[in-house]
Amino acid sequence: MKRGAWLVGLLLAAPVFAQPPSGDAILARVDANIGSDNKVSHARMIIEGRGATRTIESKSWIRGMRESFTEYLAPARERGTKMLKLGDELWTFFPETDRTIRISGHMLRQAVMGSDLSYEDLMEDPRLSALYTAKVAGEETHRDRPCWVLELTARSPGIAYHSRKMWVDRERSVALREERYAKSGKLLKTTDVLEVTRSGSRWIAHDVLFKDVLKAGRGTRFEVISIEFDATIPEHVFSKAILRR
Amino acid sequence: MILFLLKGLVRDRSRSLFPVLTVVAGVALTVTLYSWVKGTETDLIQASAAFSTGHVRVVPRGAAREADAPASDLALDGLSALVEELRGAHPALTWTPRIRFAGLLDLPDANGETRAQAPVTGLAIDLVAAASPERGLLNIDRALRRGRLPQQADEILVSDALFDRLGIRPGDTATLIATTRFGSLTTANLRVVGAVRFGVSAIDRGAVVADLRAIQRALDMEDAATEVLGFYADRIYRDGPARVVAAAFNERAGRAGDARATGGHVVDGDAVPVMSALRDQAGLASTLDLARLVTRTLIAVFVVVMSIVLWNAGLMASLRRYGEVGVRLAIGERKGHVYGTLVAESMMVGIVGSIAGTLLGLGISYYLQVRGLDISAFLKNASMLISDVLRAEVTPVSWVIGFVPGLLATFLGTSISGIGVYRRQTAQLMKELEA
Numbered sequence: 227m228k229r230g231a232w233l234v235g236l237l238l239a240a241p242v243f244a245q246p247p248s249g250d251a252i253l254a255r256v257d258a259n260i261g262s263d264n265k266v267s268h269a270r271m272i273i274e275g276r277g278a279t280r281t282i283e284s285k286s287w288i289r290g291m292r293e294s295f296t297e298y299l300a301p302a303r304e305r306g307t308k309m310l311k312l313g314d315e316l317w318t319f320f321p322e323t324d325r326t327i328r329i330s331g332h333m334l335r336q337a338v339m340g341s342d343l344s345y346e347d348l349m350e351d352p353r354l355s356a357l358y359t360a361k362v363a364g365e366e367t368h369r370d371r372p373c374w375v376l377e378l379t380a381r382s383p384g385i386a387y388h389s390r391k392m393w394v395d396r397e398r399s400v401a402l403r404e405e406r407y408a409k410s411g412k413l414l415k416t417t418d419v420l421e422v423t424r425s426g427s428r429w430i431a432h433d434v435l436f437k438d439v440l441k442a443g444r445g446t447r448f449e450v451i452s453i454e455f456d457a458t459i460p461e462h463v464f465s466k467a468i469l470r471r
Numbered sequence: 472m473i474l475f476l477l478k479g480l481v482r483d484r485s486r487s488l489f490p491v492l493t494v495v496a497g498v499a500l501t502v503t504l505y506s507w508v509k510g511t512e513t514d515l516i517q518a519s520a521a522f523s524t525g526h527v528r529v530v531p532r533g534a535a536r537e538a539d540a541p542a543s544d545l546a547l548d549g550l551s552a553l554v555e556e557l558r559g560a561h562p563a564l565t566w567t568p569r570i571r572f573a574g575l576l577d578l579p580d581a582n583g584e585t586r587a588q589a590p591v592t593g594l595a596i597d598l599v600a601a602a603s604p605e606r607g608l609l610n611i612d613r614a615l616r617r618g619r620l621p622q623q624a625d626e627i628l629v630s631d632a633l634f635d636r637l638g639i640r641p642g643d644t645a646t647l648i649a650t651t652r653f654g655s656l657t658t659a660n661l662r663v664v665g666a667v668r669f670g671v672s673a674i675d676r677g678a679v680v681a682d683l684r685a686i687q688r689a690l691d692m693e694d695a696a697t698e699v700l701g702f703y704a705d706r707i708y709r710d711g712p713a714r715v716v717a718a719a720f721n722e723r724a725g726r727a728g729d730a731r732a733t734g735g736h737v738v739d740g741d742a743v744p745v746m747s748a749l750r751d752q753a754g755l756a757s758t759l760d761l762a763r764l765v766t767r768t769l770i771a772v773f774v775v776v777m778s779i780v781l782w783n784a785g786l787m788a789s790l791r792r793y794g795e796v797g798v799r800l801a802i803g804e805r806k807g808h809v810y811g812t813l814v815a816e817s818m819m820v821g822i823v824g825s826i827a828g829t830l831l832g833l834g835i836s837y838y839l840q841v842r843g844l845d846i847s848a849f850l851k852n853a854s855m856l857i858s859d860v861l862r863a864e865v866t867p868v869s870w871v872i873g874f875v876p877g878l879l880a881t882f883l884g885t886s887i888s889g890i891g892v893y894r895r896q897t898a899q900l901m902k903e904l905e906a
Binding site (some may be wrong): 273278280303304318320323324325326327328329333336337338339341383428442456471 | 533544545561575577579583585597648650651653654655656657659691741776813
């Protein structure tokens with residue numbers, strides 16, 4: 227009798243255990259996977275534009291969610307160009323003219339180095355859970371990986387993309403595909419993760435294809451050459467003086 | 472007979488004055504309006520040709536399909552070879568490469584921070600070379616308001632309005648912030664040496680005129696341009712020959728593109744150069760057709776209105792000359808002859824009125840050609856390339872166009888009113904005359 231009651235209890239409890247986590251909880255896991263106090267990364271952007279393919283190399287120092295400094299290393303034309311993000315401000319230094327330009331207003335919509343990423347994308351808080359509410363729209367297999375399909379809606383107006391659809395790897399908490407939409411429902415951008423690698427306890431999107439749907443070309447591949455989490459970064463890196471050094 | 476009729480007209484002013492005045496007014500208006508529309512059309516063609524379309528323009532196929540203003544990411548590569556080829560194949564035209572670009576002009580303060588900034592549209596031309604045809608094509612010497620013309624590649628001219636708005640002093644260094652042909656943000660330091668005003672609001676609002684080489688370097692466009700324009704030496708657009716040149720070039724360029732494709736190279740169809748005549752660009756065909764339609768409609772309206780007025784004048788004259796016509800018929804003059812003399816009289820009125828009206832219209836047109844009419848207040852946000860001061864243009868056609876409504880209206884008016892002659896009953900004539 228006792229054994230029977232235990233079985234009945236287990237059967238009743240089964241649907242409760244099978245309930246998927248909430249969308250917000252999944253999004254929090256995605257944020258936690260990439261979140262780190264300090265990061266130093268070396269990356270390569272392969273921009274397949276309408277006329278030509280260009281490869282741009284950069285090194286970035288990132289502190290928290292709101293400060294970053296990027297120095298472009300190649301090609302020769304872009305070498306020495308630096309970009310500093312301090313909170314809501316973005317500065318770019320051009321060595322050829324020795325000018326530091328604040329990127330604001332409509333310039334934020336410009337493509338970074340002609341890629342499929344805009345300055346607005348760079349300025350965005352990488353913690354999606356701070357910007358969006360999420361709900362689970364279903365479960366699908368994407369690139370042979372079981373995924374949660376999330377539908378994200380902006381918490382407030384003024385965010386670059388009003389809504390997003392996201393395929394999140396259930397096991398690794400990495401967004402394997404994303405579709406970003408305008409308020410009108412028009413698809414603006416897609417991202418596809420082509421390769422995921424492990425770095426300590428984290429899963430890193432090592433190779434990502436960004437595609438600005440409104441732009442000609444085959445998209446921009448963003449490859450992480452190396453990444454160091456919880457790195458030590460000197461304080462002076464996040465000051466405007468670094469741009470002219 | 473003609474002299475007899477003419478004497479009658481001169482001596483009986485009530486028979487000729489009102490019809491002549493009507494014809495003079497109508498013809499003068501026709502001549503003036505024709506010259507005005509013609510002047511506007513010519514101005515539109517010249518401004519469009521100089522600043523945008525050339526008499527023919529070569530752009531990459533992708534740019535021709537996408538927009539009026541060529542985009543720098545779809546540039547004509549191998550520019551030197553292309554210009555050489557054009558000069559060799561079509562020597563009747565002057566060929567000149569250009570880059571049209573957009574960006575921000577940023578004026579730094581002493582610390583290198585932004586002091587003033589404004590969005591600009593730019594035209595990069597062969598500005599510095601002594602043999603360049605651009606100074607003449609754009610009338611740059613005449614357009615210069617302040618400072619001097621550039622002598623170095625990194626020197627630029629800005630529009631007068633921009634010069635004031637940004638508080639520029641001649642010699643100031645400004646930074647152009649733009650995107651390269653690959654979409655990267657780029658900056659270039661350029662020295663502002665003068666201010667220009669072309670008299671075309673769409674250009675004068677915020678234009679930068681720079682040297683081609685400086686902009687090629689800034690926008691990563693070595694040996695490339697967004698367009699190559701061709702101009703006839705006398706600056707007069709010839710639609711037929713221009714289209715023939717364009718068709719011949721496009722056939723050659725298409726064959727070359729096919730040859731490269733079959734040669735195993737990757738040919739981007741969007742990059743193949745295509746040539747268009749002025750009329751086939753920027754919706755100019757419909758604008759020019761509209762101008763022609765307006766001219767023809769105006770003439771048709773004047774013919775109809777003047778015919779009605781002169782018909783009415785003829786009817787009134789018939790009433791007044793009722794007795795005269797009756798006597799002439801009574802003494803045996805044939806109705807056809809009476810009708811013929813009335814029509815002949817009206818033709819004389821038409822000729823005299825047309826000559827006077829044409830002279831008056833030409834006078835007004837010459838005045839408008841010299842003085843023009845300033846419409847800049849209406850062009851503050853206009854994007855059409857048209858001068859701020861619209862002028863009439865007196866052409867050989869202006870001398871003769873008034874004769875069409877002048878003669879046609881008088882002929883039609885009298886022909887209709889004169890039909891009354893045939894309605895007179897000979898049997899009733901004596902009775903009518905007795906009364």
